[in-house]
Amino acid sequence: MGRYVARRLLQMIPVFFGATMLIFLMVNVMGDPIAGLCGERACDTATAAQLRREFGLDKPLWQQYATYMGNVFTGDFGTAFNGQPVTQLMASAFPVTIRLTIVAILFEIVVGITLGVLTGLRRGRPVDTSVLVLTLVVISVPTFVTGLLLQLLFGVKWGWIRPSVSPAAAFGELIVPGLVLASVSLAYVTRLTRTSIAENRRADYVRTAVAKGVPRRRVVVRHLLRNSLIPVVTFIGTDIGALMGGAIVTERIFNIHGVGYQLYQGILRQNTQTVVGFVTVLVLVFLVANLLVDLLYAVLDPRIRYA
């Protein structure tokens, strides 16, 4: 187990360097960010040259990357064009997005798995059919449509929520945005759980448990669900990274100033430091989430051993 974790952690290093280098190259291909800084008119040459020097943009790309990575290891992610250190942007953005992700994941786990178990146990019944149709609708409707619709209905027509989230972005305000963000994954979780449950329901160990007279609830929870959760856990685990990075649409609709917002601003203003910094952290989140998922397998299925 310990060796397995160590090996996985070591594997992260090349992935980390590769990913950051790719992002660095991609942002740089977009051209000279200073060109867009002065609005519709060009910056005067002297100021532009000095800004370029200040942000290290006058150096060759490999040197920029080396300096950048060197700084990252000392915890310095550079400065955004508005003069704020990127770490400061992260400190304000990540907590918000993490809260939003937690709400979304909770929705996936609680609602998604519950619905999945229900429908898996009642295949072909009206409950099953209606949930299947419902998930199909959710999957096929784009997130921004769901988001704008809920915002309009709950926020404007009925006045149940504020249409936008305040800068504090407390958990209470994030419930509807979290639901919107989770919606598509939630539908997948439901369907995955349903299939898995329906398959395992006919397994020998379930029949044995039922024959032994184990109470129904215990059969479902301890035997059936536990064995059916592996694909679901894999999905939810990888989804953590996807949700954090993919929150751009939801964050825009509800005016949440999280990671998506900062990334969007960074790309629009072609701010290499912001974009690379945020993506670097997202890559780390993704890698750690994947590792945790793999370790969870052993908890769910003790036959899985890590050498």
Add this chain to the structure above:
Amino acid sequence: MRGVARTRAFRGPRWAAAGAMAAVLVLAACGGGGAGVGAKALTASWGDPQNPLEPSNTNEVQGGKVLDMIFRGLKRYNPRTAKAENMLAERIETTDSQHFTITVKNGWRFSNGEPVTARSFVDAWNYGASLRNNQKNAYFFGYIEGYDKVHPESGRQSADTLSGLKVTGPRTFTVTLGQKFSTFPDTLGYAAFVPLPRTFFTHHAAWLDTPVGNGPYTIESYTRGAQMTLRKWDGYPGPDKARNDGVTLVVYTDSNTAYTDVLGGNLDLVDDIPAGQLKNVRTDLAGRYINSPAGILQTIAFPFYDPKWNTGGARKVRTGLSMAINRKQITETIFRRTRTPATDWTSPVLGTDGGFKPDLCGHACDYDPAGARKLVQEGGGLPGGQVRITYNADTGSHKQWVDAVCNSINNVLGNDRACVGNPVGTFADFRNQISGHRMTGPFRAGWQMDYPLIQNFLQPLYYTNASSNDGKWSNQRFDHLVDQANAETDRPRAIRLFQQAEGVVRDNMAAIPLWYQNGSAGYSDRLHDVTLNPFSVPVYDEIRVG
């Protein structure tokens, strides 16, 4: 996982889901509360300023909004007439349009108590001009003598202060310009020319966290990227005291959300109605929608550094293209009358006294398919057989109108491939290609005035090697007329000379004027006296609440 597995929801199937949903909504409702503002204060939409909030470093509307609330300069542009009127200036005197003596009014203070003196101005201007400080608006001080020492084109600066600025008394200073510039006093309403308190220089970082100025509002708190709370400053000595208790500027990423928030009663004022909402806005906001002209002109510019576009024939082609664009139809269908077809190269906000001449463009801006075809043919056809209009696709819904303009040209010329749009991913890349002179065909150009002067619509854009002459157009006669106009001390005569110069732009169709842009805003029924100034920024201090 165990917690999850223990869920009991499957006992009551339908109710579980419904219950979860209800809980969600109850909780969500709890989350939404008041915005936490005083009874006579308002909330307004805002965008994250691109640069640190230094006056000479702020070149976009969002930062400019704040500066306009917390600063007052020597002059102020009348929010209705756009005329430059004395604010802190008691007198600005000159005999030759090159040497100016400025007297600052008595009794003005910064909100921290420090008096506003001649030095507050001179220090601020020297700071703004100095290359060392990387100020993006430094070129505004370029007219002042000694600028080339403080801000050389390349290399190190050889002076720290502008030799053309001298403090001559506690409230007087003199300005010497490098050349004659008769309308110079009228440029002093621009935000880059405001005075700065000592703390700006002594405690710079702290000042940037909460800027201190001398305007009708003071900043109570500022969370970067999120919101800024401004309070009315009771000690403000000026005549334009705030008529509300304060303004909270809330940063929105998407103007759609801000608009929805106004509809939902969560926000009082949105000053950018998204294009998609324009068709509903009149019914949604019944009488609380503003659509008023601003000093913004959209044009199509040409790369005159490309020999194809710099021939006698190309001049006719450019005029032909202008006549092939159905401006009226595009402004009505795509922009829903938030743009007005352009008939000159300035803006209606200048007023006819200020240099706006409604039909200066004349027939060259009329939609005339037959005339257009004739001119394009006479000019030898489209250079390269096709025009590609380059634009940035990331903001401003430029794609829509570029496609419409091309459509119009294609219909007129009877050729589906005569004109195509050429999108560029980001604004930065777009600017990059422009300043690298890599344009091979026409490109989008927008001009938002810095100050309401006809000079500002012509000189920076068409004077040889001027700062925003992106197409590198050059015409001796135009340059000569502008020089004459700048040297002319009589204002009406100066304006006539500028209009003659504008005639040269027309005869050569140096850029195709498309439409004047309006500012648009919507507000809640709590607000009264909401107007937009000629820069399309709400006049916050005049707004009444309740």
